[in-house]
Amino acid sequence: MQGVIFFFFVILILGLFYTQILKHSLYKELSESNRIRVLYLEAPRGKIYDRKGNLLVSNRISFDVEVVFQEIKNEEKVIDLLSDILGIGKEILSTKIDYASQRPFIPVKIVEDIEKDKAIHLEEARLDVPGVIVTTRPLRNYIYRGTLSHVIGYLGKISEDELRKCKTYGYRMQDFVGKDGIERSYNDYLRGAGGGLQIEVDSRGRQLKLLAIKEPRPGKNLYLSIDIELQKFCDSILADKKGVIVAMDPSTGAILALVSHPDFDPNIFVSPNNFKKIQNLLSDSHTSPMLNRAISGNYSPGSVFKIVVTTCALESGAFDDKKTFSCTGTYIVGNRAFRCWKEEGHGTQNIIEAFKHSCNVFFYQLGIFLGADEISKFAFKFGLGKPTGVDLPGEATGFVPTPSWKRREFKNPWFKGETANYAIGQGYLSLTPIQVLRLASIIANNGKLVEPFVVERIEDINPSLVRKGGVNLHHAEPQDVGLRSDTLALVKEGLRRAVNAPHGTGLYARSEDVVIAGKTGTAQNPRGTPHAWFVGFAPLENPRICVVVFIEHGGKGGLEPARFAKEIIEKAKTLELL
């Protein structure tokens, strides 16, 4: 009997040894997680200002209602109170509280973003109903709503894929991250670092004392090159038309305004219960409001491409402003007739006059004279066929065709007729509006190519240190594409006449206040009415602003786009941007 008793005592001591020594670290950890509750403190995202310091994007306080199921004494009373104050159905609240009961010890959010008055009311009433907590957190506030949507972008909950990649950088599930625009491309600067509270709690979840605190660090503020007044003007002038307006300082690449219609209100993405609206926005393939047409839309440029062809001709050395071609309204290539937009023809013209008239027949002949390869070579020189490098996500490349590409792709030779079409900016060629803007800016900037950008600086950040994720605040020096000054002078003269001389196609862009130079485009497309283009800059001498206006299926570029461009440039002048 003695042996049996001692045997069990030895087992007991071994059991204690096993539990307290061998399994100690496991149980220690469990006891810590029992006792310490970590409350996450969200960091406010950095604010966004325009070039003049106007606040564009800020944060407001969202009041949320949370419940700790353990502490609820009378569930019915809680539901009655919340339903009373918030005007929410009792069944909905009941389901949410059921959900909270699965994690009874921790606060579970059941209603988000309630009005301030209701929050105060609830805060007063909740003393009688334990278990209900009102918490606050910063919520993104897009002051100008849709006006800036395609510049700023929007936020969304982090995806599983993003989370997997970014976990080491302190991202958490349910975190909001930039999904588009500068919210996305500058997310790392805007987001800041979340903080937290370590609180000792007892078994009922009562908070007993604060063990440690880590203050959240707010995100960095961004200053944009955008001028909000000009942006608003561009937004209103484009009204409900599908299209794009971009204005840029041609000497630096600083974007002053960027509008793409239709747009969306980014506030929708941060407010709760907007699931349906968000779904609709994201799945609207008919008008594609989420598409930033300015940088992601590939379109036929039409006659605005004549700027490239003209430059190419003058630079080639084989052509000058003395040489002429004549236009009878039609031009036969092979067995096909190519028409000019003016049926009766333009007669005999030199290159500058033809450019002013935007004479297609002249450019068919010029194109065939130069050859498709030569034109493409210049198109590439103008930075076409690849992204401009603007600091916004999702930029398209556009497309510059070459005869060798066609042979590779279609096992077919390049036809002369295709060269003719190519020379007037039709056919396989496609460009994004921002590429069109930049090709005009090269002329305005005396042959120097700039990299467009919207973020001018980040608060407290040395620009030379910012070189991450395609974002480069150390703005590239303008690159000389190597054009002769006489070429530039002639192209500028063509652009000037197109707007200012009699019979110019861009007459609607003529202004009394400032000399505007520009080129219209009317791009045929298989889906209906042609796309309408105007790209130009002002003042002619020492240009300060370069504008592209593009209207999807907008008809003639000489009408609305030209007029819009003029009004925008005049507005910019009143805003002292010129």
Place this chain on the structure above:
Amino acid sequence: MITIARGYFNKFDKVVFFSALVILFIGLLILHSASSRYYSQNVLFRQMVWILFGIIFLFIILRISYQKIIQISYILYGINLLFLILVLLFGQARGGAHRWINLGAFNLQPSELAKITLVLALSSYIGRRKSDITKISFLFSVFCLVLPIFILIFIEPDLGTAFLFIPISLAMLFIAGAKMGHLVGLVSLGLSAIPFFWHFLRDYQKQRLFVFINPNIDPLGSGYTVIQSKIAVGSGGLWGKGWLSGTQNQLNFLPERHTDFIFSVVGEEWGFLGALILVLLYLLIVYRGIKIIQTTPDVYGRLIATGFVTLFSVQVIINIGMTIGFLPIVGLTLPLISYGGSSLITTLIYIGLLLNIGMRRPLF
């Protein structure tokens, strides 16, 4: 019998007595830690009063020869049986169990007293008919003596105490010289009756047994206690978190920590070393008890001592075993430490009886 008169305090087992005092003292410290924040201070005071009464009872017992007590053992047995019936009829229910009779100043727990009266009655019966010990019919009559008390306590329900009587009876029969084969047969008979008893278990009791096998099936319900207790003991480590500093204890994660689960507080706050010292103190009492059994020629004294040593050891082993999840939760107190008057006074009385037997051994 011969040596009662002079100097019998020479054979008063000081080791048992002082070990018990040290354990009582440790118990008060632990009870203070376990009760200071969430229970009223009353708990500590009442426990001290019980200890005082218990020690008074212990000394009264010392003065009366255990042989005299044996003579009235059937009367005590009968009274206890009566109390057990009363408790079922009028008892106070706590947590679904009828275990207490309200006696005004305190609540009496007759199942605790049964630990003494049954052992006394068994000693008396087995001692008197020692010559029949090898007969099966004798075993059967012993069984009949245990059965009424077992059933009454079982249906209270107080499973832990009821089942305690099985090892006690077996140990006493074994010491009295019962055949090993008979005892084994008895045990197997008992085991085969388990499905029958299972039928009578309440749902919460069945749940406890399921939870013993896997506490995580219901971590917030029946599994909660054992999980939290294991966390408490395990997180104590070698040195413990310090007196009054056990987070599991102080932050109220441990239920029943002043009664059945008080050992978790020892484990958490005083670590493996503290727990080991406490277990060794218990073992010291058990060891001295066994010595007393071995050196007592009187069969009654041997039987009583055997009953108590078994009772004491089994209770320590089961109580501590359940705090570390090695044994199912059966609601047994930790002798001399758990809060509760009946348990404390009962334990002190049988320690008194053990000392009593030790003192009345003949001198060699």
